[in-house]
Amino acid sequence: MNILMLCNKSPYPAGEGGPMAMNSIVRGLIDSGHNVKILAVNSEKYHIKEGGIPSSYKRQTGIELIDVDLRIKPIAAFRNLFSDKSYHVERFISDNFKNRLIEILKENKFDIVQLEMIYMAPYIETIREHSKAKIILRAHNVEHLIWDRIAKKTRLFLKRWYINHLVRTLKNYEMSAINRVDGIAAITYRDAAFFRGETAIPVVDIPFGVNPDEFVPKYEVKEKPTLYHIGSMNWMPNEEGIHWFLKNVWDKIAKRESDLILNLAGRHMPKWLTNLRKKNINVVGEVPDAREFIRNNDIAIVPLLSGSGIRIKIIESMAMGRTVITTMVGAEGIQYSEYENIIIADSPAKMVEVICKIIKEPQEAERIGKNARKLVEDIYDNRKIIDRLLIFYDEIIMAKKEVTHIN
Numbered sequence: 001m002n003i004l005m006l007c008n009k010s011p012y013p014a015g016e017g018g019p020m021a022m023n024s025i026v027r028g029l030i031d032s033g034h035n036v037k038i039l040a041v042n043s044e045k046y047h048i049k050e051g052g053i054p055s056s057y058k059r060q061t062g063i064e065l066i067d068v069d070l071r072i073k074p075i076a077a078f079r080n081l082f083s084d085k086s087y088h089v090e091r092f093i094s095d096n097f098k099n100r101l102i103e104i105l106k107e108n109k110f111d112i113v114q115l116e117m118i119y120m121a122p123y124i125e126t127i128r129e130h131s132k133a134k135i136i137l138r139a140h141n142v143e144h145l146i147w148d149r150i151a152k153k154t155r156l157f158l159k160r161w162y163i164n165h166l167v168r169t170l171k172n173y174e175m176s177a178i179n180r181v182d183g184i185a186a187i188t189y190r191d192a193a194f195f196r197g198e199t200a201i202p203v204v205d206i207p208f209g210v211n212p213d214e215f216v217p218k219y220e221v222k223e224k225p226t227l228y229h230i231g232s233m234n235w236m237p238n239e240e241g242i243h244w245f246l247k248n249v250w251d252k253i254a255k256r257e258s259d260l261i262l263n264l265a266g267r268h269m270p271k272w273l274t275n276l277r278k279k280n281i282n283v284v285g286e287v288p289d290a291r292e293f294i295r296n297n298d299i300a301i302v303p304l305l306s307g308s309g310i311r312i313k314i315i316e317s318m319a320m321g322r323t324v325i326t327t328m329v330g331a332e333g334i335q336y337s338e339y340e341n342i343i344i345a346d347s348p349a350k351m352v353e354v355i356c357k358i359i360k361e362p363q364e365a366e367r368i369g370k371n372a373r374k375l376v377e378d379i380y381d382n383r384k385i386i387d388r389l390l391i392f393y394d395e396i397i398m399a400k401k402e403v404t405h406i407n
Contacts, residue, residue, distance in 0.1 A: 001393065003029060003112045004104065004133065006120040007040035008092065010048040010065055012057055015267060015286075016232035017312045021140055021187060021208045022116050028209070028386035030060055037108065038063040039101060041092065043070040045234065064104075068094040086173040087166060088143070092119040098126055105130040112136055112393055114185075118143050121177035134182040134396045138206070141307070142191050144171035149306035149329075150236065183396040185389060188310045188333025202399070204392045207333070208312050209382030210319050217321030217373055218295050219366050225298035225359050227262045230290060230313050234268035237307035241330075242273070245303040246281075248348040249355075254280065256356050262301075265293050294320045299358060299365060303351065304330035315380050318342075318372035323365040325354055335379055341371040 005011075011022035029036050042048055042065035050058075050065055057063065070091045080087040101123055110133040115121060117140050127135055144167050151163040178184060178199045185206040186192035192205035229245075231238040242264065253260060258280075264273065265284040273283050287293045290313075294300070300317040302324060310333040317324050318341070325343045336342040343358065345351040358365050 001034045001112065002108065002110045003034060003114060004037045004039065004110045005114045005116060006123060007038060007116040008119045009046045010040045010042060010063070011038060012053050012063065017235065018140060020312050024209050024382050025389070026061060028382050032386055032390065036061050037104065039104060040065050041068045041097065042066060043068055045070060064100065066094065066097045066100055068092065068097055081165060084169060084172065086169040088170050089119055089122060089173050093122045098123060101126055102130055111397060114138055115181070118174050118177055124177070124180050136183045136185055136396065137178065137181045138185045138187070139191055139195065140187050142194050144174050146307055153306065183392060185392060189335065190333050202396060204388065206385060206389050207380060208310050208315055209380050209385035210315060210376065211382050212319055212377050215291060215316065215319035217369070219321060219369065222298060222362065224259060225362065225365070227260065227299050227301050227355065228265065228294070228297035229301050230265040230293060232267045233270055233273070237304050238266070239270060241303040241305055244305055245301065249351045252348070252352045253355055257359065260359065263297055290316065291320065294322060298322065300324045302326035302330040310334065315376060319376040321369040321373040323358060323368045324372065325351070325358070336375070341368060341375045343368065
């Protein structure tokens with residue numbers, strides 16, 4: 001099968017959530033013997049030098065990066081206030097990207113064109129015009145719900161009003177776009193259920209997956225376990241969650257457990273974090289090997305208050321056999337059992353309680369971690385996930401053939 005993937009950013013390097021989710025599909029499809037071609041947006045915020053991409057990856061994927069200016073422009077943003085168009089989406093429309101897409105579609109015959117996120121939907125009409133390929137939207141999130149949650153937590157009236165405008169236009173676009181594709185592969189079962197309630201287009205849940213063989217757990221009973229968080233800080237919900245944790249939770253824990261250490265890792269650390277000077281908090285920043293960082297720490301904290309989709313770093317921590325403490329929002333999309341393979345804490349008081357309890361019960365932490373690893377092996381093994389995706393591809397292709405034959 002020949003698959004063209006249109007990506008809102010480069011899947012390589014897989015250093016944060018979106019690229020990791022894309023790259024897991026790329027690797028899985030190639031390992032299954034299928035041909036993948038990647039055309040990706042290259043922005044200033046997430047800029048990749050093609051020279052830094054390994055030749056083997058280029059050879060396998062034919063990856064091409066097209067520079068697109070995604071910077072927020074004040075005049076364009078202001079004009080958008082008087083428009084029904086989504087400013088989130090409009091920024092991804094590029095003549096250079098469209099022209100190269102047309103050339104690729106004319107030069108190659110594809111069975112599937114997969115849109116990675118709703119921001120690639122402006123190119124649906126171009127694909128229809130120049131290809132007979134079936135179009136699959138891989139929805140990493142229900143995008144407008146992320147911004148709706150942010151709006152509800154925004155106190156300043158004018159800012160909240162503006163975000164609500166963005167929510168309304170993004171929702172209208174998202175609900176329209178899902179009816180113009182041939183199938184939707186949502187990254188969580190909850191998002192899949194949402195889309196099924198909004199469209200008659202076929203929907204399947206295809207979560208983020210890992211190869212469990214690449215994640216080797218290290219179970220050991222430590223006298224002084226460490227807490228950790230790893231995640232890219234240019235994703236607003238991550239920064240929001242850590243700010244909430246440090247403001248409302250950490251000091252209360254530190255009073256009870258004065259020698260407990262918190263290690264914070266991830267790309268794009270904001271200045272307020274890199275300048276933070278708090279006892280026993282280490283702002284590590286970007287790490288060369290996320291798996292090694294997780295392996296050398298003990299208990300993951302993921303204090304998310306907003307967002308949608310699946311939390312990739314939670315899946316990776318689970319694959320490493322780590323106990324994860326998160327919120328209901330953080331656990332959304334994961335088929336968990338509370339206190340069996342994850343711990344949920346939504347309030348500061350509950351977060352303090354469960355953290356102070358689990359660090360004194362290493363055997364319990366190990367039990368939860370082992371169960372978490374088993375969950376990944378059963379549900380989030382990328383090889384099983386790719387098999388499901390390929391079945392979905394076949395169903396979409398065959399359904400279209402049957403419709404054509406009947407007509």
